[in-house]
Amino acid sequence: QxxxxxxxxxxxVQKGGISIINCAYENTAFDYFPWYxxxxxxxxxxxxxxxxxxxxxxxxxxTISFNKSAKQFSLxxxxxxxxxxxxxxxxxxxxxxxxxxGTGTRLKVLA
Amino acid sequence: xxxxxxxxxxVICKSGTSVKIECRSLDFQATTMFWYRxxxxxxxxxxATSNEGSKATYExxxxxxxxxxxxxxxxxxxxxxxxxxxxxxxFYICSAGQGALGTEAFFGQxxxxxxx
Numbered sequence: 001q002x003x004x005x006x007x008x009x010x011x012x013v014q015k016g017g018i019s020i021i022n023c024a025y026e027n028t029a030f031d032y033f034p035w036y037x038x039x040x041x042x043x044x045x046x047x048x049x050x051x052x053x054x055x056x057x058x059x060x061x062x063t064i065s066f067n068k069s070a071k072q073f074s075l076x077x078x079x080x081x082x083x084x085x086x087x088x089x090x091x092x093x094x095x096x097x098x099x100x101x102g103t104g105t106r107l108k109v110l111a
Numbered sequence: 112x113x114x115x116x117x118x119x120x121x122v123i124c125k126s127g128t129s130v131k132i133e134c135r136s137l138d139f140q141a142t143t144m145f146w147y148r149x150x151x152x153x154x155x156x157x158x159a160t161s162n163e164g165s166k167a168t169y170e171x172x173x174x175x176x177x178x179x180x181x182x183x184x185x186x187x188x189x190x191x192x193x194x195x196x197x198x199x200x201x202f203y204i205c206s207a208g209q210g211a212l213g214t215e216a217f218f219g220q221x222x223x224x225x226x227x
Contacts, residue, residue: 032215034215034216036218041202041221042220042221043115043117043204043206043218043219043221044155044204044218045218046198046215046216046217046218049215086191087193089154089155093216098145098157098160099145099155099206099216101154101155101156102154103153103154105155106144106152
């Protein structure tokens, strides 16, 4: 129940395309869902986050879609750029379980 | 955004010695700090949660006597890997939380520990 399942494991997208990464959770106690971007040898950087009372949140080229009934949320990267090539982690947080991270998606955007 | 500084960014130590890693929140007071360990191409595994002025809470399977955590102030937490062995070599990352229960977490840049 504490797992967050993330897919795909890796993703290759052409420059200008849309990158979509999906996550699913089991525990309804989770109440905060951030996405992190991590470059090799660096710590994760917060990209965008959403709470369950909102179905979508957009910040620049990054959008989170949240489906509370299905217990799923996804990250959409519009107009993907080579500089977006990184590993992306979804996470779920609750006061009891703290942060549970997905397994990560390695995104490569081709120039 | 909030800045979390982690030091050192990398360290090499001899087997049997101890290594201290510092995590500082530079522009906010962190009520909660988290320490993670990350193996290559894997996700972050929570090691422990520390709250200022109280003992850290360790996750199952994490040896609290090997990984000593001190959160002496609202801006500083330290992780000391005691009597390090090659199997302790890893990427260690801290995060500092803001908001209720440390909801919004910001990560340090990580520390690459290599034990030889």
